[in-house]
Amino acid sequence: MTNPLASQAPATGEPLLEVDDLRTHFDTLSGPARSVDGVSYTVRAGQTLGVVGESGCGKSVTALSILRLLPTPPARISGAVRLRGTDLLRLSEREMRHIRGNRISMIFQEPMTSLNPVLTVGRQIAETVQLHQKLGRAEALQRATDMLRVVQIPEPERRVNEYPHQLSGGMRQRVMIALALACNPEVLIADEPTTALDVTIQAQILELIRRLQKERGMGVVMITHDLGVVAETCDRVVVMYAGRKVEEASVLDLFDRPLHPYTRALMASMPSMNTRSARLTEIPGLVPSPQEPRRGCAFAARCSHAEARCRGEVPQLTAQGQDHVVACFAVEEGRIESAPEGAAAA
Amino acid sequence: MGYVLRRLAATLPVMAVVAVVVFLLIHLSPGDPAALIAGDLATGEDIAKLHAALGLDKPLWQQFMLWLARLASGDLGTSIFTQVPVSQLLAQRLEPTLSIAALTMVLTMLVAVPLGTLAAYRAGTWIDRLVMIFAVLAFSLPVFLVGYLLVYVFAVQLPWFPVQGYSRFADGAGAWLRGLVLPCVNLALVYIALVTRMTRATVLEVLHEDYIRTARAKGLGVLPVLGHALRNAAIPIATTIGVGIALLIGGVVVTETVFAIPGVGRLVIDSVQRHDYPVIQSVLLISAGVYVLINLLIDLSYKLFDPRIQY
């Protein structure tokens, strides 16, 4: 199969999901953890938005905050999450339940543990359908079988009555997808759906998601730390660092013209982007913990372009060219030009 | 089916160990078992005779085999003190003990599982704290103190329940039940504490599992989500209930003393004071057997809860 060249898909769909200055802080015994600290993005129908960043930068917390799946307390969520204009953060828990699994669905990273081990996969899918579409038990089970067929599980009639442990990892992830899509959601959030899988299986799953999105016109949020996955599946990319969005652009633009020093470093540190057998580009230092008190740009400590200003002031997102925003003083001040050192060789 | 047989066979070594322990208890204890069994009144001659009659001159293992053989034929021996076959003594005492145990069990499950689940669901809130305080208190209060407090309040001050004794089921279910309320509540407290704590811990742990997040992401409400959680927590909870049987049987001894209930527990205490070893041995054996059997049943029931269990 060929790459559908996602970047060519027009980003003209109506805004489905708007995350607006989302902040999720956790009250912990060692002080508040600012896991997500002001993140905004928009997902449009038929569009895939990639969210990349290193472990712990707040990708999952953002996603869970959208669906309000975090326990409050300890989490405190502020900002707005609008689904076709309705602010989800203001809905009652009851109304929210009607959204989850119905209008917004989510696929989790660990297909091994995200399915209830003591229920048949059929029941787990049927349960959603029964709940949201008010179908009877038998019809719901029928729907479950159909969904398994949609996600290309062989012998769906048999598999529908099997328990998760009887399925391989790849099949379980397909079941998760079937579960997520059973009610035809408008938005699908995929939180690292393939990191736990082998490359060959990962390729199958990504292909599947891509196809289903095309067919159903969903908006997809693809959370990943793998720039390769982003390059292959996404239309737009949000780069997160330490709970904040540091850069957002269309996928082509980002790979052609990464602006934020962090984005550049990330790309440069990937082995395959380097010249073979040469030393990899390292990013010195560590990702700051969300509990650490912050002043200025979170990346400043690891950034070769950092100056005094970076350590004292938080850079705001500014537009750099069409549809490309970045939060960096160095970029603002023109200290970084648009052709980075280690950009992908086209 | 093969599995059931296999599991049944696996209880044999356990029961064998129990038998050895029970056997050695008397044969390795300081002093001559014959003298112990003959009692204080016996003369040297009596003891010598008994020595031969009991086969105590034979090697230990032969004695053990003989004893096992008699056990296998259902002969539990004769009570030294009352000269009544032990099986008959036990039969007389079984009803009250079984009634207490069964009712306590039912009470425990009815109270502890919902309570523990509630505490887990509301972890960190005052409900949770209250439940946990109750659990640790119930764990720390001596059964007999609670027993007397219950009697004092609910039988002496408020004449709601009989103070003591046991009314047979055959003499009316109402009186039977009324008489069992206080002993069962008394006995159940510890057990409830145990199961509540375990339920809370397990459910809490399960609630952090990814599949619970999945269930919530599907839009399920509180009760269905807790249902998902409970099904997964069922095995540890069932295990605790099974292990708790030991606590229950031990507690029965105390409770029966407090409430003057003529059950097996009282029989043991009386027998200990009279050095009536055949009775003690039999009760130990039987309670171990009950423990093993119930735990076997619980083990077998795991498959109902968890399809991953392979037989």
Next chain:
Amino acid sequence: QTKTLKVVAHADLKILDPTFTTAYISRNFGYMVYDTLFAQDANSKPQPQMVEKYTTSKDGKEWSFTLRPGLKFSDGTPVTSADAVASLQRWGAKDSLGRAMGAAGAQWKAVDERNFTLTLNEPFGMVLDALAKPSGFPPVILPERLAKLPTTSPMTEVLGSGPYIFKRDEWVPGNKVVFVRNPNYVPRSEAPSGLSGSKKSHVDRVEWLYIPDANSAVAALKRGEVDFVEQLPADYIAPLRTDTSVKIGSGGAYQGFLVFNHMFPPFNNAKARQAVAMATNQEKFTAAMGYPLDMRVTYCATFFICGGPNETAAGAEPFRKPDIAKAKALLAESGYKGEKVVLLVPTDITYLNAEALMAAQTMRSIGINVDMQNSDWASIGARRAKKDAPESGGWNMYVTVAGEFDANSPIANAYLGAACGTSLPGWPCDKPLDELRTAWIKETNPAKRKELLDAFQKRAYEAMPYVNAGQYSAAYAASANLKGLDKLWSGMPVFWALDK
């Protein structure tokens, strides 16, 4: 509607044979299911019971008795003189009075179905008293078959001609003994009085419950779950007196006994025994047992029950005031050198436990090295019969209490029987004491008897077979609506006289 009398018994019934043990619970059991030839009435006068009529020769050596017609055991077989003779022979071998009669050459003989005779070699002043003996080993009439069984172990079968039948199938040792009215019982026509007269039961069923927990027993009584508490624990007497739903009455006089083992040092020496007596403060003993002031005798200077027919203060004077210094001196004289003294401590009967602990404190106060060995009362009952050395399973002292019938005369008071080895546990051995008693039994002149009695007690205080630890009155408690309580007599279980 069956009428059931529910009684909280004072102890758990373990031995179903009143001819085997002097345990009161077995004695009471005996009165429920067996009958006697004679019985004491409320004035302690022997009255014929199973006997219809009897005659005695001038010299008192020939007696003949006729059984009432129609007497039957509960299985319907008739009671014959053969049964009576066999029972009396069994009794004569065991009971102190019986043995005294035996010493006087008593010979029992059946004449026909209903008639039997007694011949004696010498006159015996207490034949009727013996046959009406209310306690210790009462001479109950068993079927010949049972009476012929060896006396070394208790009978397990129960078959009597008394007012009740023992329901073995409902017996729960440690909890409940059930009796039902004996349809084959043939009552006398006289009204019940003491243990005599009609014993026809007013209720269909009598249940003895064993509730060792006093609170439970009392609460059960208050709540009407039981009708009668045979021995009200002392500490509940005062609180219950204010309760109108409950009646409290005297359950007979009791004395505490500190029983010595005369076979082993130090108590094989009279001086050591006297030392303990000298240190004994009766008031503390009765107080420790918990009896209220009005139910205990501050100091009782007799072995024969203060207020009883044989009360006398002879020989008691030196022991009236506890004197530790004197007691220590006596102990030293006895040659005591600090050996261990094994005291059997009952743990299950509160008042006996208190008595034992008091005994321990008393002995320690004069420097005796007390080794308390705890067990339940039943085991002590067994252990006290052992003649082994204290360090190998025997004992030096145990404590008990005796009701008035088992203390009120030189013959009833078995612990004063100093017959050397054949008497009750303790096996006191004092020839003069034994001779004085025999003389007293035979003597018929009241004045001489009194003299002999005084001499006997004087000797007893010298030999000190046991120590009188004080006298108190036990109490029963009954629900106020129980009828016939006035018929209760000196702690005897005349349940047939009670009605609901």
Next chain:
Amino acid sequence: MNATDTAPALLQVRDLKKHYHSPRRWLAPARPAVQAVDGVSFDVARGETLSLVGESGCGKTTTAKSVMRLIEPTSGSVKLDGEELLSLPPEQMRLRRRDVQIIFQDPYASLSPRQLAGEIVAEPLRNFGMNSAAERRERVRWLFEKVGLRPEAVDKYPHEFSGGQRQRLGIARALALNPKLIVCDEPVSALDVSVQAQVVNLLMDLQAEFGIAYLFVAHDLAVVRHISHRVAVMYLGHIVEIADRDTLFASPRHPYTEILLSAAPVPNPRTPAKRMLLQGDPPSPANPPSGCRFHTRCPLAQDICKTQAPALSARPGNTAVEHQVACHFR
């Protein structure tokens, strides 16, 4: 740094097998053994990096640990410097451990949580007779420096380190005894990209400095491509292809290798991946397919594949290193 033809390889693995037998339970029917590794052979030359790649569960870890006898292999031969390891008695084997060391995938689980960093690194020294504390301290300091940790860090507990630092600790420990070979079981896959780069660089620097050979287990093809001299591809307990790195990535021969390489996402939105999708899931190693183990999923499969297992054999190549493939057709 290619292995020369004349010198004997540092590590020679021949026909290594490891079958896991599930413990037989009383009265229970026997279950088939898991043929985790079923006859693999390869060499590692001095100073060389040989990578083992393959899907999850194909037996990479089992192979790696068997080489060190952390797992007792079922059969086969492992020679280090010409000496057979598998038949060594335990104490002899213990002594040989100074020559082969291991770095684990999980930097969190492989360090004892209750030992100080310094103690962890000093432990192998203590085991091999470096009894003087001062000497050890000196050596530990030197090792810390080598792996880029601050010397003060000796007094910290593992949980006080970040993942990358912990992995450095693990490397320092492995390095302590001057081993000739270090087995690396996915040493970077638990790390973030930025940290991964640090560790990969460190490993390569150490190799350059001390001439250590690596048996490098990984599933990230980009890293493998970066670090290896030669690459062995495993499928279901078998090695299906070994070649030098460039050959393998440029012209894979085995269909599985080909698919595997094509499946990796390329971080370049402008190069459309020529994706070959592998259908189905790997079969269970407890019940492997007959013949060629890949035949159930192979696009080229013919009848012969079902019955005959192709041997791993050399193919003519353009490099000095042999290119071995186990396929009937390629």
Next chain:
Amino acid sequence: MAALPTTSEAAPATADEAPFVLPRFRWARKHPTLIIGGVLLVAMAALAIFAPWIATHDPQDMDVLSRMQTASADHWFGTDALGRDVFSRAVWGGRVSMIVGLSVGVLATVLGLLLGLMAGFVRWADSFIMRVMDGLMAIPGILLAIALMAVTRASLTTVIIAITIPEIPRVVRLVRSLALTLREQLFVEAAHAVGTRLPVILLRHVVPNMIAPLIVQATFVAAAAVLTEAALSFLGVGVPPQTPSWGNMMAEGRNFVAVAFHIILYPGILLAATVLAINMLGDGLRDALDPRLARQL
């Protein structure tokens, strides 16, 4: 997407900038049960240790003429049925409980550790030890203790042994399961890989990682032991009845519940407080040392 206003620099992290909370106190605030339990236990232990100085009377002295008195200036907790001072007896009685709790806790843990390690690391010993432990587990602990007391003479030592034996299997099971997990841990494998010998591995890597759960388990064993001792005494098969122990006091007092509840009440409260203290300490330790233990213990 326009730049978004951000306020993060305007909201300094207050908790982080107040570093003057001593870590110790923060730890205490985090584990209140641990602190309450510990303090309570120390208080009870002090009472027992200093009994000779704290007790106002000789605990054995019977002043029968002033029996069953309620609390007064002379008798703080009143007197019992034999006129003994309840306060003094209660204070002395704490010793028995403390000794039993401590001895059983230590004995059962040490024996259980040895057996458990053997089961976990010595292949042939495993099934033998575990079958024996299963057998012991099958007999309800208190019954086994009662039976053991039946064949021996009552003394503090026999009570300790009788309570220890049924507790051992629980510890063995825990240790074995920990051993089996630890055996598979990478750091143990790593130690093996760097040539560490097995005994050294056990000592340096395995046992230290068992300490936390073992201590927690030991506290629970100790709490159970204190309760069991009291129950045995209460049933009349514990330490000799004359020994002032809480169980004995309650056994003696049970006959007077309705007329003199104080005899049973004070020792009952002290007993409950002690067990509560140990349990809270155990819970607190568990949460502080390793919250994941909650399931296992």
